[in-house]
Amino acid sequence: MRPFVLLEVGRARVVPFVERALSSWVHDFLAEQNQLAEFVDNRPAAVRCIHPWVTALEKIEAIAKKFDKGKPAADIVRRYEDVAHILAGWETLPPPAEDLPTLLQLLRDEDKKPMPPATHPAFAPTPDSERWDEVQAAWEAIAPMFWGDRVPLDEVCATIRAFLDGLPAPAT
Numbered sequence: 652m653r654p655f656v657l658l659e660v661g662r663a664r665v666v667p668f669v670e671r672a673l674s675s676w677v678h679d680f681l682a683e684q685n686q687l688a689e690f691v692d693n694r695p696a697a698v699r700c701i702h703p704w705v706t707a708l709e710k711i712e713a714i715a716k717k718f719d720k721g722k723p724a725a726d727i728v729r730r731y732e733d734v735a736h737i738l739a740g741w742e743t744l745p746p747p748a749e750d751l752p753t754l755l756q757l758l759r760d761e762d763k764k765p766m767p768p769a770t771h772p773a774f775a776p777t778p779d780s781e782r783w784d785e786v787q788a789a790w791e792a793i794a795p796m797f798w799g800d801r802v803p804l805d806e807v808c809a810t811i812r813a814f815l816d817g818l819p820a821p822a823t
Contacts, residue, residue, distance in 0.1 A: 667705065667747035667754075670697040701745040704754060706739040711811060712764040718773035718782075724789035727773075731790070732797075735807040738814050752819045759821060769815035774808045 673695050681687040710730040717727045747754065758764040769775065777783045790804050802810075 667700050667702040667749055669747075671700050671746060672696060673698050703737045703744055704741070704747055704751070705758075707734050708754065708758055708766065709739075709762075709764060710734045710737075712758070712766060715767035715771050715773045720770075724740040724782075724785040725792065728786060728789040729793055729796075731804065731807045731811070732802055735802050735810045738810055755818065755821065765821075766815060766818060768778070769812045771815075774811045774815070776805050776808055 675694070678687065678692070678694055681690060710733055714727050714730050714734070749757065755766060761768070772782075776786075787804060794801065
């Protein structure tokens with residue numbers, strides 16, 4: 652699993668956050684088999700995780716920045732579908748303490764992570780483009796890390812462009 656599972660843990664800022672219970676495949680299997688009571692249930696009741704809105708915004712900014720810098724597509728491609736899934740569930744997430752315009756301003760001013768425009772080339776698949784051929788190849792290479800149907804790359808990009816196009820204008 653190492654090529655696909657990346658955890659970001661440590662003492663990073665986790666504001667705004669959502670609390671999530673954690674489990675494991677082992678715990679889940681034991682629970683399904685009604686055997687969990689025979690073992691110590693040491694799962695944390697709640698862990699503070701950075702709010703998915705922030706995750707989506709940071710991933711969008713990272714895709715654009717790394718795309719501009721010519722980073723290998725393999726370094727950025729996994730973020731595309733992550734963002735699309737967060738955006739698909741955007742309205743179902745509990746709202747963070749800060750509203751969206753405030754989050755955007757904090758990311759831009761404090762974290763130096765401004766949102767790219769909807770027209771950014773990182774979100775505009777271009778036929779017969781060497782860069783986009785590289786992105787598509789990297790996209791296909793990570794297919795084994797997904798279970799079930801995937802969102803096509805052009806659809807992911809259209810979703811991100813629509814989201815960026817609908818963001819409030821930055822405060823000046």
